[in-house]
Amino acid sequence: MNDAVETKVNPHFEDFLFDWSEKIQVLVGGYGSSKSYNTALKIILKLLQEKRTALVIREVFDTHRDSTHSLFEEIIMKMRLDDKIKCPVSPMQVRFPNGSKIIFKGMDKPAKLKSVNNVSIIWIEECSEVKYAGFKELLGRLRHPTLRLYMILSTNPVSTDNWSFLHFFKDDRNKRLVLDDEELYKKRIVRTNGTYYHHSLPDDNMFLQQDYMNQLDEMEQYDPDLYRIARLGRFGVNGVRVLPQFEEQPHEDVMKAIQNIRKPLFRVGMDFGFVESYNAIVRLAVDTERKYLYIYWEYYKNGMTDDRTAVEIDEFRQSGELIKGDSQEAKTIKYFNQLGFNMMSALKFQGSRLAYTKKIKRFKKIICSNECTNTIYELKDLTFAKDKNDAIIEDEFSIDPHTFSAIWYGLDDYEVTDLKEKKERGRPSRERRKRR
Structure with a gap:
C-alpha cells in the first residue's frame, strides 16, 4: 500500500499536502498552477488515513463530472489505487476501503445539501463563483461530533469586489483588513487569524507544458485583465475604469x-x-x-x-x-x-x-x-x-x-x-x- 501511494508533486505544494493546522485554507493561483490537483490529492491522502466524509462544492452541480470528479479519478489511477478506491458517477462519489467517502454537490441545487450529514471536510472549488450566502451556509453544514473540521477554498484571483477578496483579504468600505494580498504574493504562504493562505503561479507547476505558458504570456498583449489573473495570479480591477484619475x-x-x-x-x-x-x-x-x-x-x-x-x-x-x-x-x-x-x-x-x-x-x-x-x-x-x-x-x-x-x-x-x-x-x- 505504501508503494502504491507514491506520487510526484510540485515542490511548492509539498507542505500544503500534509498541513492541517488551520481550519480554513485558501488557495489562490493562476491558471495551471496545480492548486486544484493538489487539493484533490490532499483530500485523498487524508481520507486514506482517517475515516471521513468530504463534501466537494461547485456553483453548478453538472460541472463536477468533467472537473473535480474526473480529477479525483485521474489521481487515483495514477496512484494505482483504482482497484481499492471506487469513483461511481451515479450517485457521483468517491468511496474508500476504510469507509471514507467524497460526495459532490452544487449550489444550484441547495435543497440537496439538507441530506448532507457528518461532513468534516468541505472543498469549495472556484469559490469566487459561489455566492457569499452560499459560503456562509456551507460553514453551517461543516460539522462532526468528534473529528476536526476543515474548509478548503480554491480560486483564480478575480475582481477585488468579489466576496472572496472582501472576506479573506480587504474590505475598504467596511474598513476591514484581514490580509494584504500583496503580502501573500510576496511570501507565497501566510498563516493568520486561523486561516492558511497559499499562492501559486503557473511557474510552480513543473508538469506544465511550455506551449501553455506561452499562451498565458501572450495574454498580456490582448487581455491585460486575464493576464493578471491567469499568469500573475493577482486580484485586481476587472474592466475599464471609469475614473482612472x-x-x-x-x-x-x-x-x-x-x-x-x-x-x-x-x-x-x-x-x-x-x-x-x-x-x-x-x-x-x-x-x-x-x-x-x-x-x-x-x-x-x-x-x-x-x-x-x-x-x-x-x-x-x-x-x-x-x-x-x-x-x-x-x-x-x-x-x-x-x-x-x-x-x-x-x-x-x-x-x-x-x-x-x-x-x-x-x-x-x-x-x-x-x-x-x-x-x-x-x-x-x-x-x-x-x-x-x-x-x-x-x-x-x-x-x-x-x-x-x-x-x-x-x-x-x-x-x-x-x-x-x-x-x-x-x-x-x-x-x-x-x-x-
Whole structure:
C-alpha cells in the first residue's frame, strides 16, 4: 500500500499536502498552477488515513463530472489505487476501503445539501463563483461530533469586489483588513487569524507544458485583465475604469489644497434612495484653472425617511447651501424646500448620464478625502459595464454608484474645458477671455 501511494508533486505544494493546522485554507493561483490537483490529492491522502466524509462544492452541480470528479479519478489511477478506491458517477462519489467517502454537490441545487450529514471536510472549488450566502451556509453544514473540521477554498484571483477578496483579504468600505494580498504574493504562504493562505503561479507547476505558458504570456498583449489573473495570479480591477484619475488623499491635505485654490467653485449634489439605493450627498470644490475636482465631505445612508434625513443634514438648512438633486424626485425636493432647505432640481435630459460621465472624466485629477469612504468605495475601482459583445457601455457601470450621481447633479451647470476641443478651436475659451 505504501508503494502504491507514491506520487510526484510540485515542490511548492509539498507542505500544503500534509498541513492541517488551520481550519480554513485558501488557495489562490493562476491558471495551471496545480492548486486544484493538489487539493484533490490532499483530500485523498487524508481520507486514506482517517475515516471521513468530504463534501466537494461547485456553483453548478453538472460541472463536477468533467472537473473535480474526473480529477479525483485521474489521481487515483495514477496512484494505482483504482482497484481499492471506487469513483461511481451515479450517485457521483468517491468511496474508500476504510469507509471514507467524497460526495459532490452544487449550489444550484441547495435543497440537496439538507441530506448532507457528518461532513468534516468541505472543498469549495472556484469559490469566487459561489455566492457569499452560499459560503456562509456551507460553514453551517461543516460539522462532526468528534473529528476536526476543515474548509478548503480554491480560486483564480478575480475582481477585488468579489466576496472572496472582501472576506479573506480587504474590505475598504467596511474598513476591514484581514490580509494584504500583496503580502501573500510576496511570501507565497501566510498563516493568520486561523486561516492558511497559499499562492501559486503557473511557474510552480513543473508538469506544465511550455506551449501553455506561452499562451498565458501572450495574454498580456490582448487581455491585460486575464493576464493578471491567469499568469500573475493577482486580484485586481476587472474592466475599464471609469475614473482612472481618481485618487485618495488625507483629509487635511485635501482641505489645505482647497484653501490654496485661487478661485474655488463650491457645489453640493444629492442622489436620493431608500431601500436598496442610498441618500448620497457630496460637497465638491473645483479648481477651475487646474481642472481638479475635490470631494471633501459625504453623507451616505439608506432606509431613511425624508423627515429623518432632514434632521441629520440640518446643517445645510442652517447654512443655506444650495443642494442640487435628482429632478425625478420633485416631490422630495419640494418637501425639503418647505422645511427651509435651499434645494433645487439638477438639469436632466435625454443622454444626460453619458454627457455627465464624459464631463467628469475631463477633470485632470479627482482628489477625494480619505474620510469619504463610501465615495472611495464606489468610484476608485468603478468600471464600465459591457454588452453581450464585450463592448463598453459608456453610461452603465459595474455597480450603481450613488456618489457619482450626486457629483453629476452638483456640477450640472459647470462645464469642464475639453482640451481637445479647445485645441481644435485654436482660440482661448470664453472663460479665459473674461479673465483677461
